[in-house]
Each structure stands twice: as structure tokens, then as C-alpha cells.
Amino acid sequence: MTLSPTRIAIYTLLFVFAALYLMPIYVLVVTGMKSFTEVGLDRMWNFPSGLRFDSFQEAFDSLSKNMGNSFRMVIPATIASCFVGSINGYILTKWRFPGSDIFFFFLLFGMFIPYQSILIPLVQTLQHIHLYGSLWGLVLTHVIYGIPITTLIFRNYYAGVPTELVEAAKIDGASIIGIYTRILFPLSLPGFVVVAIWQFTSIWNDFLFASTVTSNPNTQPVTVALNNLAGSYIVEWNVQMAGALIAALPTLLVYVFLGRFFMRGLMAGALRG
């Protein structure tokens, strides 16, 4: 099969754009593999002289604690978010109440607010209940401000579960909890995956809450530690680049293996589920 000039042009453009999108990753990987003596402003695009992982080792040593913090924050927050969203979505689709549309509207608005507008009261409150500066404070924060998006995704998902199924179960005498545990929940795996990936990614990547709710370097998540590392003039480029790659790795891996579900979360976030 020969390609027409139009096809060639299309593929050329697609590859050029692919190269542009991958360019920053190329620089991160290549610079991360260079030794300090090889790094230079005028040699950014050169290949490293060999496969060296010293910079990654050095970056990992200074970020590993914060990577651990991120995991210890993200995992409980994601699990809790999934269940909260699932229950809300269930009620809002199968047990609608008067005013549930208005309630949903007010819920959704919470997704768009600039978090600066709740930051001062949040910090005050967390200090008051002695959760300021702790990972549990961050977990609580992320679960609460994740309610709108997780509810939205599950609501869209459960809207696709036939209401007749629920009605039939009601006639058979199943309780509200029973219908959830025996009918909805077993059907929810894809919904849980979408929400889990969404929350994992956005909580991992969060910087605003992470940097204002924690102040102690020992409890800070990795985004804050990376920003400190990159802002420090004594840390070399190669280590900064390696650090950036390490901090991005968990969400990148999730994306590579479960990208399909990540995309669904994105579409839901645009209210076009």
C-alpha cells in the first residue's frame, strides 16, 4: 500500500508533535543520567556518556522519605474517597430526594473553587483539631475536597445501572444497604478504578495543600520536597532532573498501565460523562 502525500503529511505532523510532547521527558532522562561534570548549559541535548544512575540514586536518597509520605497520604485518601463517592453516587441516582438536583449543583461548585478561598479557615481548623502539619490532616483535606468529583463520577456511572434492577430488589425486600452491597457494589469495579486513578493522580500531584498544611520537611509529600530540591542552588541539575522523574514516576506508571480509565475520569471532570 502506498501512502498518498496527504497521509504522509498527516503522519509527519503526528510524529513531530509526538517528539515535541516527549522532549521534556527526553531532557529529564538524559540529564538525570549525566554525571555532574557532564552537565552543562550548552550540552543539554547531548547523550550521556554511559548508563549512570548516580543522580537517580542521589535524588532518591533525598526524596525517598517524602515519596513514602506521599504514599501514606495518597493510599488512605484514595480508598476513603472511593467509598464516599460511591455511596453519594448511589443515593443521588437510586434514592433521589426532593432537592437532590440543587444539592448536586452546590456539590459540583465545590470542584471549581480556588482552594485559596478556603485555605485560611482550613489551616485554622486543622490547627484547632491538632491535625495541622500531619499527613492525616492532608488525608482529611483531600477526601473532603474530593467529594464533588468522586460523587460526580460515580453518579454518572450508576446512572447507567438500570433502575429496574434496584426496583426489583426493593420489591423482593432488599434493604437500601443490601441493594448497595449485593447489586451496585459488585457492578462498581470500573467506577472504582476510574475514581481511584483520578484521586491517586490528583492527590499525588497536589502542591497547594501539601505546602500549606504541612511545614515540617519530615511530613511533606514529594511535590513539596521536589520543589525545594529544585529551588535550591546547591543541588545540581542532573539531580534535580532525576528527582523530577522519580516524583512523576508513580502517576506515570498508573497512566501507562491504566490510561484508559484515567481518560474516563478526565471526561467526567469536564461534566461530559
Add this chain to the structure above:
Amino acid sequence: MDSEAAPTAETARGLPRLSVPHFIRRLTPERITSLALIVPSAIAVAVFVYGFIGWSALVSVSAWDSVTPDYSFVGLDNFKELFNNFRFQADIRNTVVFTLLFVTSCLLIGLFLAALLDRHVKGEGFFRSIYLFPMAISFIVTGVAWRWLLAPRSGVNLLLDHAGLGALKQDWYTDPTVVHITSDSRLGEALHAVGLGSLASPHFGIPLAMISVVIAATWQMSGFVMILYLAGLRAIPEELTEAARVDGASEFQVLRRIALPLLRPVTLSAMIILGHVSLKIYDLVVAMTQRGPGFATDVPALFMVETTFQGSHFARGAAISIVMLLSISVLVIPYLFWSLRREARV
């Protein structure tokens, strides 16, 4: 909670829109349980979103200007001061410039890529994943990477040098220039003559350093627009575009005359989402440029966090956050109405 109670004939009949008295009559144990399940979330959102917004609003009209809270009422003084503050004026200018450039470039690139991918491309999934992957990365990582890529003596400038395009080299985010109409230029004098002389000032200019931030943000978010447009394009019936092609329309005409009008809801969604992201952009600026030379890349979100948590000017910080909230609300509230109404119609 008695969740195992036998259902009545009433609950079995389905639950379309209920009027309130009707509803109370139907207040079975099941319904009470259902409300009990949603109440914790409702309270959390009521307190942490709406209660806290109210609290911030209260701080924004208070005299709280140190580490110790002071809630004495000062009216709109903080807001008046804010709008006379040089840094905040720069922030407003920067946000407008950033929003316009960022939204436009994301829409154009996203639409272009979607149109390319919609031409029955082999390996579509592969290309799509590459264009979208920056969405999975944090703005901090993006900022760190692009700070190096746009370092004046390295990165992109180096590539331009190698390509023999040295003339195109830029100072990127280190450039303090604010392109604006000078008052002694012919245009400036003309503006002055019609009473718009104030437009000929750096307040209404384009800070060149901001373009670097736009590039990084577009790299991160254009794939998202591509995905939205691609889904939109796939929803257009093939017969429609085929008919136009048979009639001799070029690909560009098909896109312009048929696809784009049908994609209007997608464009609107994308504009709102991107617009609200750009109004609260924070992480990227922190990691990439901070305030920039002469506040050339400063944004309200950064000013808010710095003035509140480093400067302890709590009232001023709260005032900034309320301005941010209002500007986003103007964008988002009509959109929420629109999309929920549209959904109800389907």
C-alpha cells in the same frame, strides 16, 4: 438504623419527582437511611466549602494583619487597597494575558491534533497517549522541566542555535519586558486624544516572560482538549462530513463549516475548564518562575499564599482569594446551570 425493614408498596413504585408533603408521607425507614448516608458528605461540603468561604469573606473585611487574628470590621478597605497595589495590578494583567494565550493555544492545538487523529490514523492510541501523558504529571514536575528547557543559555535556545535560527532566541521567563503602547507613540497619542490614554501603559501590556509559562501549561493541558474534541468529532455522523466532501469541500472547509459549529458545546466546556484552571494557576508558577522579573509572571494565587502565610497579612490574602473566587464563579456558575439543564433534557 433500621435498614432491614420490609419495603412498603409505596417505596416499590419508583421515585419520580416528589412534592414535599408527598415525600414526608413516604418517609420510610429506607428513606431515612438514604438521607443518613448522604448527610455526612453534605455537612462536610457545607462546612468545608461554603462555611469556609464565608469565613474567608469575613477575614477579607477584617483588620487581621498579623499572626494574631483580629476580626474587627473594616469594610471594603482591604479590597480598595488591593486594587491600588502595584503587585495586584500586575497580577490582574498577567492573569488576563495568561488566560487568553493559554486557552487559545490549547484550543487550537487540541483541535488540530484531534482533527489529525480523526483521519483513520494507524497507531491512534499510541499518539493519543503521548499527547495526553503530561496531564498525569504534576505542575511542579512540569515547572522544573520547563525551567531548564527555557533557560536562556540552554534548552530551546540551544536548539534554535543549532538549527541556524539564532535570531529567534528569547530571554524567555527572565525577560522583564512588558510590551505595551507607549504614550508618545502615534497610537498612544491617538488613544490619548479619545480619552483612552491610560491604555498606553504597562498596565495594559503583555509581559513577555508570561509566554514561557503559557508554553509549559499548554504542553501540559492541550492533550486534554484533544481528547474532548476527538470524542466530539466521533459523535458527528459520518454521512454529514462525507456528503460535504462529495460536494467538493476541502478538509479545512469540512472542519470549519460542519464540525466546528457542531463542536460548539465541546469548545465551551473546554474554555470553561481551561479558563478556570488559568484563573487559579499556582503550582506551575511556583516551580517555574515565581514572581518573575518585576512581577512579570506573578499571579493572584501566588500573591495570596505569600502574603498570607509568609507575610501574615491574612485579611489581604483573604481579599485576594475572594476576588479569585468571584472571577471563577462568573465563569463556572452559568456553565454549571447550562450543563445540568442540558443533562436533564437528555
